Amino acid sequence: MLHQQVCDYLRLRYPYTVWRTDFAAGLKLPPQVAIRHKRLQSSAGFPDITIFEPSHVMYGEYPLLAIELKAEGVELYKKDGTLRANPHIEEQAEMLQKLRDRGYKAEFAVGFDQARNLIDQYLRGGTSLF
Template sequence: MIHRNLEHDIYKQVARHMSLYYQGTPYHFDPAGVHTTSRYYRSLYKTINPESGYPDLTVFQRSHPKFGDYIGLMIEIKEPGVTIKKRDGSLVADPHIRDQAAWIQKLNAKGYFACFAAGWPSVQEVLDTYLRGEASIPIEF
């Protein structure tokens, strides 16, 4: 049975959205977010990037002035329905989410806008608001 990775589907939606609405805006996905069965590539990635939790998507563009004054956008993409925080506002106990949250804090302290976004609508909202200063351009498929 093949497991479908919903995060990968969101990556494809991001790529399409960027090509339709933000041509010329450079962006890059971290290859750690693309799961591989290759032990060699997993080992290599861990060797050259020993600190886990780096966000999935980097957009190399200053924020729209209505959004704020940030030097770049970093999004940790999650499947729809993934719980990141408990009802009391604290992080869930998952060590991987805690590593990702630590990266987000470091990046925010350096002038980036970094965040979690679960599901395509949330990712699209962050992208459009950050890049245009307004929310949700209707996507065409």
């Protein structure tokens, strides 16, 4: 549902933006299909949505934005700011860091509001109009 909401928002608010989503994210694929899907990726933990647009000048200089979506209420970090112990989330955090190391903007977004705000800040240089 969250994935669809973000895709619908991009289509509505930024119709000329080029982006791609990992359709298989969160799906329970049959074992043979899951194996094939995994073999078609550079590695596990790849972000859910990639926006192939440069950032707004007020946001910084990034050639693209990669977002790993998490459902509302998911707690990624402990109170001390460290990542919670979860192999799947750790794998995703490592991938986001690899992308950052290459000069891309790559972030987690928990819930629709956080995803929308990240997208708006990245593409418009400010928060959402609505």
